Amino acid sequence: MxxxxxxxxxxxxxxxxxxxxxxxxVPRGKIIGLLGQNGTGKSTLIKIINDLLTATGGxxxxxxxKIGVESKKIISYLPExxxxxKSMTVDKVIEFFTDFYDNFDADKARRLLADLKLDxxxxxxxxxxxxxxxxxxxxxxxxxxxxxxxDEPLGGVDPATRDYILDTIxxxxxxxxxxxxxxxxxxxxxxxxxxxxFIDKGRIILHSDCDELRTKENASIDEIFRxxxxx
Amino acid sequence: MLGKLLKYDFKSILKTIxxxxxxxxxxxxxxxxxxxxxxxxxxxxxxxICQGAMISMMFSIIINTLMRSWVGFKQNxxxxxxxxxxxxPVTKTALYISKVLSALVTLCLGVIVIxxxxxxxxxxxxxxxxxxNFILPIxxxxxxxxxxxxxLFILVVFVQISNIMQCGFTGIILGxxxxxxxxxxxVLYGFIVYMASQTLILAITFLVAVFNESFMNLFVxxxxxxxxxxxxxxxxxxxxxxxxxxxxxxxxxxxxxxxVNVD
Amino acid sequence: MSFxxxxxxxxxxxxxxxxxxxxxxxxxxxxxxxxxxxxLALNYKVNPNTMQRxxxxxxxxxxxxxxxxxxxxxTEDKGLVLKYKKQYADSLVNNFFKSMxxxxxxxxxxxxxxxxxx
Numbered sequence: 001m002x003x004x005x006x007x008x009x010x011x012x013x014x015x016x017x018x019x020x021x022x023x024x025x026v027p028r029g030k031i032i033g034l035l036g037q038n039g040t041g042k043s044t045l046i047k048i049i050n051d052l053l054t055a056t057g058g059x060x061x062x063x064x065x066k067i068g069v070e071s072k073k074i075i076s077y078l079p080e081x082x083x084x085x086k087s088m089t090v091d092k093v094i095e096f097f098t099d100f101y102d103n104f105d106a107d108k109a110r111r112l113l114a115d116l117k118l119d120x121x122x123x124x125x126x127x128x129x130x131x132x133x134x135x136x137x138x139x140x141x142x143x144x145x146x147x148x149x150x151d152e153p154l155g156g157v158d159p160a161t162r163d164y165i166l167d168t169i170x171x172x173x174x175x176x177x178x179x180x181x182x183x184x185x186x187x188x189x190x191x192x193x194x195x196x197x198f199i200d201k202g203r204i205i206l207h208s209d210c211d212e213l214r215t216k217e218n219a220s221i222d223e224i225f226r227x228x229x230x231x
Numbered sequence: 232m233l234g235k236l237l238k239y240d241f242k243s244i245l246k247t248i249x250x251x252x253x254x255x256x257x258x259x260x261x262x263x264x265x266x267x268x269x270x271x272x273x274x275x276x277x278x279x280i281c282q283g284a285m286i287s288m289m290f291s292i293i294i295n296t297l298m299r300s301w302v303g304f305k306q307n308x309x310x311x312x313x314x315x316x317x318x319x320p321v322t323k324t325a326l327y328i329s330k331v332l333s334a335l336v337t338l339c340l341g342v343i344v345i346x347x348x349x350x351x352x353x354x355x356x357x358x359x360x361x362x363x364n365f366i367l368p369i370x371x372x373x374x375x376x377x378x379x380x381x382x383l384f385i386l387v388v389f390v391q392i393s394n395i396m397q398c399g400f401t402g403i404i405l406g407x408x409x410x411x412x413x414x415x416x417x418v419l420y421g422f423i424v425y426m427a428s429q430t431l432i433l434a435i436t437f438l439v440a441v442f443n444e445s446f447m448n449l450f451v452x453x454x455x456x457x458x459x460x461x462x463x464x465x466x467x468x469x470x471x472x473x474x475x476x477x478x479x480x481x482x483x484x485x486x487x488x489x490x491v492n493v494d
Numbered sequence: 495m496s497f498x499x500x501x502x503x504x505x506x507x508x509x510x511x512x513x514x515x516x517x518x519x520x521x522x523x524x525x526x527x528x529x530x531x532x533x534l535a536l537n538y539k540v541n542p543n544t545m546q547r548x549x550x551x552x553x554x555x556x557x558x559x560x561x562x563x564x565x566x567x568x569t570e571d572k573g574l575v576l577k578y579k580k581q582y583a584d585s586l587v588n589n590f591f592k593s594m595x596x597x598x599x600x601x602x603x604x605x606x607x608x609x610x611x612x
Contacts, residue, residue: 029543030543031541031543047493050314050317050318051317051318051490051491052313052314052317052318052491052492052493053490053491053492053493054489054490054491054492068322069320069321069322070320072318072319072320072321073320075318077314077318079314081311081314082311083311083312083313083314083315084312084315085243085312096239099235100232100235100319100320100321101319101320166539167539170535170536170539170540170541171536175532187501190501191499191501191505191539191540191541191544192539192540192541192544193541194541194543194544210504210505211504211505211506211507211544211547214501214502214503214504215504218502219502220500220501220502221501222501223501223502
């Protein structure tokens with residue numbers, strides 16, 4: 001059974017088509033880059049998989065079942081925005097995650113937050129946006145999930161933070177799980193990817209193994225992407 | 232899981248309302264204190280002011296409970312926080328029920344606080360006697376006890392407010408389903424649903440009146456209606472509001488389960 | 495530890511190369527037990543699948559072997575390590591001669607040049 005399968009996903013807002021006939025299969029144990037320029041439908045697809053948007057057509061299957069309580073138990077999702085109740089302290093948020101996610105490892109989260117030298121009795125509203133994003137990443141990666149979906153985790157961060165984020169992802173994702181990372185900053189992450197999906201104007205135009213692609217085109221993923229979408 | 236949802240929803244709504252509980256109670260006590268000092272015009276005036284403040288706080292309790300429940304509903308299910316809410320491993324129905332129940336419980340609490348504050352501000356044996364003497368003939372005619380009559384009356388008000396609240400939720404859900412997250416539309420839809428529910432209640436009442444002549448007098452005469460009719464009207468109001476509450480509940484859950492499109 | 499990779503070449507090939515150098519240089523001694531795939535991947539900041547692939551490459555040429563329960567080890571065959579060391583050195587020297595010939599040195603000139611430089 002495939003971990004994630006999208007069958008003919010379509011999404012439009014009014015007359016505007018955002019996604020068109022997305023067919024996609026994600027196996028276990030892979031790190032997959034969902035690559036595309038801004039506004040090409042990456043986030044829309046991710047939101048549909050996470051039940052935040054309702055597809056106009058087609059269906060999403062997680063472990064063969066439609067999205068719902070079971071899929072949410074095994075998918076750990078990092079949105080591209082800060083989404084926690086900012087009046088909560090970090091301790092409270094940890095409590096919240098412990099309450100709702102059976103697979104949340106609170107000790108691990110505390111350990112990772114201690115590495116950041118973060119005072120967990122602090123309210124989120126008292127922290128910088130960058131720190132809030134790190135807290136979110138730590139929470140998401142502290143779940144023993146089967147599928148991690150990270151939407152633009154590298155958007156607008158400095159190189160040091162970028163290294164921290166990639167490190168945290170690599171060293172914490174559950175063994176045997178898959179990771180989907182959406183980004184338009186390809187050169188930063190291509191070395192950790194197994195597979196890439198190029199998405200443009202709401203369609204998947206390429207889905208390939210990274211190393212095969214490099215060998216075939218004799219170029220980096222970043223370069224191949226640039227060639228395809230030369231503006 | 233519903234219990235856990237309730238815990239957080241209840242906390243988050245109560246957090247913003249509790250200040251009004253405290254203020255209303257505070258002014259209730261002051262009202263009592265200043266009114267109890269006799270033969271002083273100044274104290275009486277201060278008492279009047281405190282009384283005014285207390286009453287406005289009581290209205291604030293109800294209005295803010297409603298507003299908070301709507302704002303919370305929107306933020307939590309369609310705003311930034313929805314990214315967490317909708318990815319929790321719970322059903323959409325549970326999310327909705329939790330929102331409704333937490334708001335209802337807060338509303339209940341608000342009513343209790345208001346009643347308690349009224350006691351604090353005005354309680355005296357003579358006044359209770361006075362009220363008793365006023366209500367007793369009605370209650371006796373209806374074959375109710377006084378406390379049951381009062382309870383029934385509060386209950387009618389309560390379900391009425393609950394209906395307003397739920398219609399607001401419908402408005403928010405519809406406002407977002409139409410793919411325009413504009414608040415104006417949500418308010419408009421909420422108002423339309425509320426008017427529709429009121430019309431439905433009126434229709435039910437009228438339907439009953441067609442078959443019940445004395446009840447018909449409610450509509451066609453300006454005369455004082457018999458107390459027997461009042462009894463029927465009270466029960467009718469309760470039953471039809473409960474009916475509307477359930478209908479709107481199912482509509483909302485159905486709409487909600489069809490999926491959302493968050494901002 | 496951080497390593498730079500050339501994104502134009504499959505990462506696993508570059509990783510295999512790096513590990514091979516560790517072995518032939520003696521940093522990883524014969525018979526030594528390797529870290530787990532996951533830890534190795536973390537050290538090199540790459541995907542565990544990629545590391546696995548690199549190790550498979552090395553296993554195919556016999557430089558490492560797997561004991562079913564204990565993990566992966568560097569080969570105990572010193573001769574084999576020496577063979578790859580020589581092979582690697584050969585390729586380095588060949589590259590050197592090639593580069594020198596590109597700028598007009600004959601093989602003998604290049605050797606003489608090396609001696610002078612020493």
